[in-house]
Amino acid sequence: MEAEKRKEAIRYWRKGAEEALTNAGFMLEKSSYSFALFLLHLAIEKMLKALVVAKTDDHSPRIHNLLYLAGKAGLELTKAQDNLLNELSRFNIEGRYPEEARAVSPLNSNQVSDYFKRTKEFYQWLLSEQKEEF
16 A cells, blocks of 8 residues: 555544544433444444554455454454453444344443443553554
């Protein structure tokens, strides 16, 4: 991929990630928990796609699997980070395909706030770990 196209793709994914994270906060404030959780997944998905472009010098695959994207980006995750990505993946499926959603008890404000906090921390880690790539 040529250098300018690479930078443009990285900027595109990062901007989308920032917007999704910001909007997840707005949805949390409005008690729209399902959408907030979906947006948390989307924020991490887009940030990982930016990292895939940065690391592979190629387009990111058109998938939503966070663990696959993290692996493609060459990230070494802690067990807690791995668990978070697995948990966030559930909200992607529920947000995109509600008819296929697993039977899960609805989450309350405190639980969603915890996901928001942990996702923001992971998002910041992604930025700090790969800062030189951007």
